[in-house]
Amino acid sequence: MANIFGLEAPLSKMAISNAHGEDSPYFAGWKAYNEDPYDAKKNPSGVIQMGLAENQVSFDLLENYLEEHPEAYSWSSGPSSFRENALFQDYHGLQSFRKAIAGFMEKIRSHRAKFDPERIVLTAGATAANELLTFILADPGDALLVPTPYYPGFDRDLQWRTRVSIVPIPCHSTNSFQLTLQSLETAYADAEASNLRVKALLITNPSNPLGISSPRTLLEDILDFISKKNIHLISDEIYSGSVFDATDFVSIAEIAEERSHISSEKIHIVYSLSKDLGLPGFRVGALYSYNDRVVKTARRMSSFSLVSSQTQKTLSFMLSDEEFSLKFIETNRMRLKERHSCVVKELRDSGIECLKGNAGLFCWVNLGEFLEKKNREEELKLWKVILDEVKLNISPGSSCHCSEAGWFRVCFANMSKETLEVALRRLREFSEKIRGRRRSPNGEICT
Amino acid sequence: MRIIVPLQGIVQGRGGLILGSLIPCALLYFLQFYLKRNRSSPPPHSPSESSANLPELAEIPRSTSRSTLSTRGSLRPVPVSSRAIAISKSRDSAYYTGLKKSLEDPYHPTYNPDGIIQLGLAENQLSLDIIGDWITANLQKSLLGEMRGDLNIRGLATYEPFDGLWDLKVAMAGFMSQIMGGSVSFNPAQIILTAGATPAVEALSFCLADPGNAFLVPSPYYPGFDRDIKLRTGVELIPVQCRSSNKFNLSIAALEREYKQAKKRGIKVRAVLFTNPSNPVGGLMHRETLYDLLNFVTEKNLHLISDEVYAGSIYGTEEFVSIAELLDTEDFDKNRVHIIYGLSKDLSLPGFRVGVIYSYNENVIAAASKLARFCAISLPTQCLLVSMLSDTKFIEEYIKANRERLGKMYALFTEGLKQLDIECCKSSGGFYCWADMSKFLQSYGVKGELELWENILNVAKVNITPGSSCHCIEPGWFRCCFTTLTESDIPLVMKRFSKVLKGHKAS
Numbered sequence: 001m002a003n004i005f006g007l008e009a010p011l012s013k014m015a016i017s018n019a020h021g022e023d024s025p026y027f028a029g030w031k032a033y034n035e036d037p038y039d040a041k042k043n044p045s046g047v048i049q050m051g052l053a054e055n056q057v058s059f060d061l062l063e064n065y066l067e068e069h070p071e072a073y074s075w076s077s078g079p080s081s082f083r084e085n086a087l088f089q090d091y092h093g094l095q096s097f098r099k100a101i102a103g104f105m106e107k108i109r110s111h112r113a114k115f116d117p118e119r120i121v122l123t124a125g126a127t128a129a130n131e132l133l134t135f136i137l138a139d140p141g142d143a144l145l146v147p148t149p150y151y152p153g154f155d156r157d158l159q160w161r162t163r164v165s166i167v168p169i170p171c172h173s174t175n176s177f178q179l180t181l182q183s184l185e186t187a188y189a190d191a192e193a194s195n196l197r198v199k200a201l202l203i204t205n206p207s208n209p210l211g212i213s214s215p216r217t218l219l220e221d222i223l224d225f226i227s228k229k230n231i232h233l234i235s236d237e238i239y240s241g242s243v244f245d246a247t248d249f250v251s252i253a254e255i256a257e258e259r260s261h262i263s264s265e266k267i268h269i270v271y272s273l274s275k276d277l278g279l280p281g282f283r284v285g286a287l288y289s290y291n292d293r294v295v296k297t298a299r300r301m302s303s304f305s306l307v308s309s310q311t312q313k314t315l316s317f318m319l320s321d322e323e324f325s326l327k328f329i330e331t332n333r334m335r336l337k338e339r340h341s342c343v344v345k346e347l348r349d350s351g352i353e354c355l356k357g358n359a360g361l362f363c364w365v366n367l368g369e370f371l372e373k374k375n376r377e378e379e380l381k382l383w384k385v386i387l388d389e390v391k392l393n394i395s396p397g398s399s400c401h402c403s404e405a406g407w408f409r410v411c412f413a414n415m416s417k418e419t420l421e422v423a424l425r426r427l428r429e430f431s432e433k434i435r436g437r438r439r440s441p442n443g444e445i446c447t
Numbered sequence: 448m449r450i451i452v453p454l455q456g457i458v459q460g461r462g463g464l465i466l467g468s469l470i471p472c473a474l475l476y477f478l479q480f481y482l483k484r485n486r487s488s489p490p491p492h493s494p495s496e497s498s499a500n501l502p503e504l505a506e507i508p509r510s511t512s513r514s515t516l517s518t519r520g521s522l523r524p525v526p527v528s529s530r531a532i533a534i535s536k537s538r539d540s541a542y543y544t545g546l547k548k549s550l551e552d553p554y555h556p557t558y559n560p561d562g563i564i565q566l567g568l569a570e571n572q573l574s575l576d577i578i579g580d581w582i583t584a585n586l587q588k589s590l591l592g593e594m595r596g597d598l599n600i601r602g603l604a605t606y607e608p609f610d611g612l613w614d615l616k617v618a619m620a621g622f623m624s625q626i627m628g629g630s631v632s633f634n635p636a637q638i639i640l641t642a643g644a645t646p647a648v649e650a651l652s653f654c655l656a657d658p659g660n661a662f663l664v665p666s667p668y669y670p671g672f673d674r675d676i677k678l679r680t681g682v683e684l685i686p687v688q689c690r691s692s693n694k695f696n697l698s699i700a701a702l703e704r705e706y707k708q709a710k711k712r713g714i715k716v717r718a719v720l721f722t723n724p725s726n727p728v729g730g731l732m733h734r735e736t737l738y739d740l741l742n743f744v745t746e747k748n749l750h751l752i753s754d755e756v757y758a759g760s761i762y763g764t765e766e767f768v769s770i771a772e773l774l775d776t777e778d779f780d781k782n783r784v785h786i787i788y789g790l791s792k793d794l795s796l797p798g799f800r801v802g803v804i805y806s807y808n809e810n811v812i813a814a815a816s817k818l819a820r821f822c823a824i825s826l827p828t829q830c831l832l833v834s835m836l837s838d839t840k841f842i843e844e845y846i847k848a849n850r851e852r853l854g855k856m857y858a859l860f861t862e863g864l865k866q867l868d869i870e871c872c873k874s875s876g877g878f879y880c881w882a883d884m885s886k887f888l889q890s891y892g893v894k895g896e897l898e899l900w901e902n903i904l905n906v907a908k909v910n911i912t913p914g915s916s917c918h919c920i921e922p923g924w925f926r927c928c929f930t931t932l933t934e935s936d937i938p939l940v941m942k943r944f945s946k947v948l949k950g951h952k953a954s
Contacts, residue, residue, distance in 0.1 A: 007748045009783040010717070015654040015814040022817060073827065074586050075579070082579040087570060088798040089643075089791070124642050124800075128821045135679055136531040140658075161653055161679065161818070199528075230525055266525045281826030283642070297531045301678070304646045308825035309798030 014161060021155040025383055026051065026400075029393035038391070040418065048423045051393040053208060053361045054414040055242070055278040057339060058332040062278070065324055072317040073310075088309040091302050093122035097312040100319035101286055105253075105271060107329055108241045113253035115288060121298040122312070124283040126238050126272035128305035130157045130202075133268055133287060136297050137232045138164040138199040143191055144234075145201045147171050147179045149364075149400035149407070151208045158202070167191045167198065170403040173366075176355060177210055177402075179203065181221045188229060200232035201225070206239045206249070209400050209409035210364045211340075211357030213243055216250045223255060223263065232266045241276030241329060243359040244337035256290055264290040273315065275361065276332070282311050336361065336413060343412045343424065350428040351435065361413035365394075368406025370434055379405040390430045392423055530679060541900055542567065542670040542916035549910040564932075564940055567910040569726065569878045571760065571795045571930040573856060574849040578795060581841055585834060610819035611640030615829045618836035619803060625842055626759035626793055631771045639804040639815045640829075644756050644789035646822035647802035648675050651785055654814045655750045656682045656717040662752070663687050663705055663719045665697045667917035667924070669726045669754075676720075685709055685716070688920045695728045695872055695881070697721065699739045706747060718750035719743070724757040724767065727917050727926035728881045729874025731765050734773070741770075741779045750783045759793035759846060762854030763875030774807065781807035790832070792878070794845075799828045853878070853930065860929040863941040867948060878930040882911075885923025887951040896922040899951060907943040 021027075029051045038046035066072055075082035088094070095117065102115035123129040138144065140163035146154060147169040158166055169187040171177040184201070191198045201222065206213040214222075226233045235252040243249040256264040269288040274280040284307055289295045319325050343363055344354050355364040371378040376398045383396040397407035412420055545567045554562035611619075616635035623633045641647040656662070658681025664672065666686035676682055687705045689695040702719065709716050719740065723732040744751045753770040761767050774781050786805040791797035801824055804815050836842065861871045861880050871880040888895035893915045900913040914924035932940065 008780075009655075009744070009748050009750045011808075011810055011814070012654055012657045012660075012717075014657070015810065020814075020817045075582065082582060083572070083575045086575060086578070086796050086798050087572070089800070124822055124825070125820075131821055136527055139528045139530070142528075156817075156820075161821075199526075232525055262524070279826075283823050283825045291525075293527060293531070297527070297534050300534055303674075304649055304679075305642055305822045306800050308642070308800045308828040310828050310831070311825040314827065 017160075020160055021152065024152060024399045025380060026152040026395055029383075029387055029395070032387055033393050036391075038419065038422075040422075044422075045391060047387065047391045047393055048419060048426070049393050049414065050411045050423060051395045051409070052414045053275070053409075053411050054280055055275055055332070055336070055361050056415065057278070057335040057413050058328065059278055061328050061331060062318075065318060065321075066314075069317070069321075073314045085309050085313055088312075089306060091299050091306060093120070093307065094309070094312045094316055096320065097316035098122065100316045101271070101273075103322075104319050104325055104329075105240075105288075107325055108246075108276070109249065109251050109253065110246050113251055113257060115253065119288055119290065119295055121287040121289070121295060121302050122307045123285040123287060123302050124305040124307055125274065125280075126236065126270050126285040127153065127157050128302075129270045129272070129285040129287040130154070130234070130236065131162060132298055132301055132305070133200075133234055133270065133294075134158045134162045134164050135301065136294055137234075137268075138162065140164065141197070142199045143167045143196040145169055145184070145187055145191070145198055147183075147203060149177065149209055149397055149402035151204060152395070152399045154202070164199075165196065167196060168401050173355075173404055173407075176212065177207075177364075178212075179214070179218060179222075181225060184222070184225055198229070198231055200234055202234040202236065204236040204239075205252070206237075206243055206359035208239060208360065209362060209395065209397075210355060211360030211362055212355070213249045213359050216255070219250060219252055219255050223252075223259065223267075226266055227263050230266075232268065234268050234270060236270045238270065238272040238275050239360050240271070241332065242336050242361060244333060244340060245358065246333065248358050253288075261290075266291070268294060277315075277328075278332075279315075282315070283307060284311065284315060339412050339417075339420070343410070343420070346424045346428065347410075350424075350431040352427070352431055355407075362409050362411040365408050365410050366406060367408055368404075370431075371406050374405045376405055382406075383408070386430065390426050392426060534678065540670060540916040541897060541913050545900075545904055545910040545912065548904060552908075554908070561908065563904065563908045563910055564936070564943065565910050566879075566927045566929065566931070566940070567912045568931060569792070569928050570797065571792065571849075571853070571878050573852040573930050574845065575795050577845050577848055578835075581835060581838070581845075582831075585838075586831075608816070609823040610816040611638070611824060612826075612829050612833065614833045615640060615824075615836075618833050621839070622836040622842060623758075623788060623803070623805075625839060626846060627755075627769050627771075628766055631769055631775055633771065633805060637805055637807060637812060639806070639812065639819055640824050641802040641804060641819055642800035642822040642824050643797075644754070644787055644791060644802040645671070645675050647787050647789065647804045648672070648752075648754065649678075649680065650815050650818040650822065651752060651787065651804050651806075651811070652676050652680045652682050653818065654811050655752075655785075656680065657715075658682065660715045660717045661685050661709060663702060663709075663716055665689055665702075665721050665725075667695070667727055667914055667919035669722060670912070670916045672720070682717075683714065684720075685714070686918045686920075689728075691872065691883070691921055691924075695725075695730060697732070697736055697740075699736075699743055702740075702743060716747070716749060718752055720752040720754065722754040722756070723770075724755075724761060724874075724876030726757065726877055727879060727912065727914075727919075728872055729877035729879060730872070731761065731763075731767055731875045734768050737768060737770055737773050738777070741773060741777070741784075744783055745780060748783075750785065752785050752787065754787040756787065756789050756792045757877045758788070760849070760853060760878065761876035762850050762857055763873075765875045767876065771805075783808070785811065799832075800824060801828065801832065856929050856932065856934070859934060859937050860927070860932070860940075863937050864927075864944075867941060867945055869944075869948075872924075879926045879928040882925050882927055883923060884925055884948075885921070887948050888923050889951065892922050899923075899947075900925070902947045902951065903944070907947040909940060909943050 033047045033049045036046045038048045098117040098120040101120055102117040105115050123132060143165045144158055146166050148171055167187055169183050171179055188198055237251055240249060252267055256267045267290050271286045273284040287298050347354055353366045368374055370382055379396050379398055386392050386394060395409040549563040549565040552562045554564045616638045619638055620633040620635040661683040664684050664686055666688050676684060685705055687701050689697055706716055755769055758767050770784055774784060784807050789802035806812050864871060864882055869882050869884055871882045874880055888899055896913050896915055903909050912926040
């Protein structure tokens with residue numbers, strides 16, 4: 001019987017809204033790449049993906065480990081081990097895996113903080129952890145403070161299903177886009193004036209897209225602020241393993257331990273193995289909270305995004321290997337540092353300024369001088385030119401809600417060294433073209 | 448401890464002597480009371496905390512290093528959302544309590560022969576050995592080889608789609624067709640893969656309804672729906688009661704009645720959600736009823752969600768008919784139909800987290816594919832399954848063997864219950880039987896049912912699920928899962944039952 005009224009069963013407001021944020025250039029660039037991807041042999045003039053903050057520099061270490069240790073991924077200790085693993089859907093997660101993650105997080109922080117495995121809640125990726133925390137800490141209509149520029153995915157992860165709003169805290173190049181107590185206070189007051197109930201502050205440390213970690217004094221100021229306002233703090237530390245110099249990074253965990261239990265109950269950390277281990281496809285995220293109620297609640301809610309027991313088993317094995325984990329962290333850090341230095345130098349030689357960063361899989365680059373006018377439209381025009389003509393997908397600052405036009409995030413860790421050299425060469429040629437300069441064709445870039 | 452107390456008026460002499468002494472005393476009293484409340488004592492242990500199929504660990508001990516009070520900052524406990532409060536305070540049903548208790552004292556033939564026998568968990572352990580054997584024979588090739596290829600080509604070099612690898616969608620479409628009897632084919636492009644059927648149902652609910660809207664759900668229904676659907680979406684579930692007199696089959700008249708009632712109460716119904724094969728009854732929906740359902744939702748302009756997670760777990764002579772079959776042959780508006788599937792039941796892999804949203808509605812597919820980012824399937828698991836599901840010969844053997852084992856266990860178990868004078872509603876699918884123990888109730892009602900349930904749990908040491916947890920309107924029905932047992936366990940289970948039932952015969 002056909003639908004004689006021609007009526008379509010309606011969908012929810014959420015389904016038809018575009019709060020998923022995927023219409024932004026951040027995601028559009030990926031589409032362009034997918035349609036014309038660079039390949040050294042098959043498509044040397046294709047688009048090089050520099051808009052994806054993924055870490056490929058240490059994949060060989062993982063590959064070698066798994067080849068040498070098939071016990072990691074096979075159920076070799078008998079049929080009962082497979083049976084147990086196949087049936088394991090406990091939202092507490094494998095204890096050995098939580099222990100391994102806690103240990104890994106401690107190593108990254110050179111043991112300056114301790115992590116209790118019982119406070120770790122596993123989720124299928126940091127994306128799920130951020131959304132989960134938002135569901136737990138805020139009601140529909142409430143707000144989260146987030147310093148700009150920030151990871152474009154937050155618009156979707158924190159707002160879409162939760163119906164919570166982000167109140168951006170604009171940061172400026174005059175002080176390297178660092179968050180200040182003043183701007184925090186102002187943003188909070190503005191939110192209150194608009195009748196928005198702020199429930200938490202979310203910081204990313206080290207920052208995406210800036211590639212800088214927060215100094216201790218700032219973190220202490222932040223803790224005083226959230227204490228005073230009685231709001232939560234979410235510290236997204238998914239890039240903590242990519243700080244080039246281990247002593248540079250101060251995690252909120254280090255300061256939380258110094259504070260009273262009441263203050264620390266407002267602190268929650270998000271972690272993931274996607275960036276530091278370079279395994280985004282494995283979907284491993286973790287939420288660490290000093291608040292018992294939040295841990296309990298998050299655990300139950302994690303039923304909507306559990307990590308495959310097979311993956312938990314494999315990574316638990318690997319990360320419990322103390323020698324391997326340490327070696328991996330150190331090697332990974334060193335390789336990222338090398339790449340970063342190389343990129344910064346090459347960009348400088350091309351006359352392009354980078355924000356001085358100490359972490360991350362990307363550089364925050366100032367292309368403002370290439371803009372006719374310093375505004376969003378011109379920035380997007382430049383982005384399109386770089387995508388279509390230079391064949392590089394880099395992320396425009398406006399998609400990160402940057403308050404100043406002309407800044408771009410350029411990722412360098414998601415490709416081989418050779419591809420990176422090609423990309424940097426293209427960027428240099430573009431820069432020279434715009435400046436009208438010529439360059440000798442035989443110069444080596446990164447050795 | 449610095450305290451700022453508004454005593455300005457009193458200090459300045461306004462307010463008189465009485466107030467001058469009363470107010471500071473009162474303030475001091477409240478302050479002491481407040482400080483006492485916030486000193487580090489662990490929160491009261493919630494006895495009802497659990498989640499479907501999941502054990503509860505010991506309470507988290509508070510770290511003593513953080514028990515000293517700070518001189519700076521607020522003393523107020525920081526608030527959490529109302530959703531968080533609801534989940535913390537929710538008085539869990541017998542379903543969850545029973546699961547929890549059995550995990551604390553699990554039966555083992557040698558190590559704990561007096562432990563609780565778990566019949567409340569719909570997990571199939573009867574055919575895991577078959578899957579285990581396949582893994583042993585095929586793992587190396589399927590995992591590392593595929594994984595390396597996939598990781599280099601797909602996982603890292605390009606943006607990996609959150610809603611699943613295309614190869615897995617293709618394999619899943621083929622598998623769904625095979626396991627449902629081969630009479631209908633599925634299109635991989637209509638598949639969204641998720642980390643289990645739990646997030647699949649939730650994500651679909653987010654797409655089809657706004658907070659405050661409702662789904663009509665034939666009852667008794669799977670207790671997990673109450674959590675999975677209501678918790679974060681804000682969607683309500685309205686039970687549509689099915690009766691033993693009608694073998695717990697859905698009556699369209701009852702559906703109509705509930706729809707009209709909802710309308711009267713000003714509630715917007717957006718969909719009908721049904722499970723087929725049904726849980727907890729285990730019945731298969733007749734083709735005619737499916738047809739009537741399609742008519743109903745068309746007429747009322749609703750969506751239809753068919754949860755078919757047990758589609759491959761049938762054992763009777765009746766054949767399973769997916770809603771997809773009707774859409775193939777009949778001329779209905781497909782845009783309103785959505786299917787939930789997963790591998791937790793039919794392939795006994797709940798730990799691997801593999802679920803499916805199958806929709807004919809391209810807007811739903813577009814929205815759901817973006818929602819998959821919150822619940823994507825782990826890559827190594829996807830790689831493993833591409834191999835396994837594509838091995839159609841193995842799947843064929845598995846289906847045949849699993850059906851036989853399920854059927855055998857069902858027959859033995861229900862026969863055992865029959866000897867105890869307990870009749871079951873005829874089931875053709877699922878991992879459980881739906882048993883009528885109403886004649887053993889001391890009082891005919893929910894109270895009597897829960898008393899019997901508690902006795903069976905605490906005295907007979909068997910965990911089964913009372914019908915009230917499943918929103919069954921007739922007291923005395925219980926869901927008993929038999930797929931975690933071996934044949935030799937059955938006499939023991941029956942013996943345990945009889946211990947309690949003897950003393951429970953209604954006068």
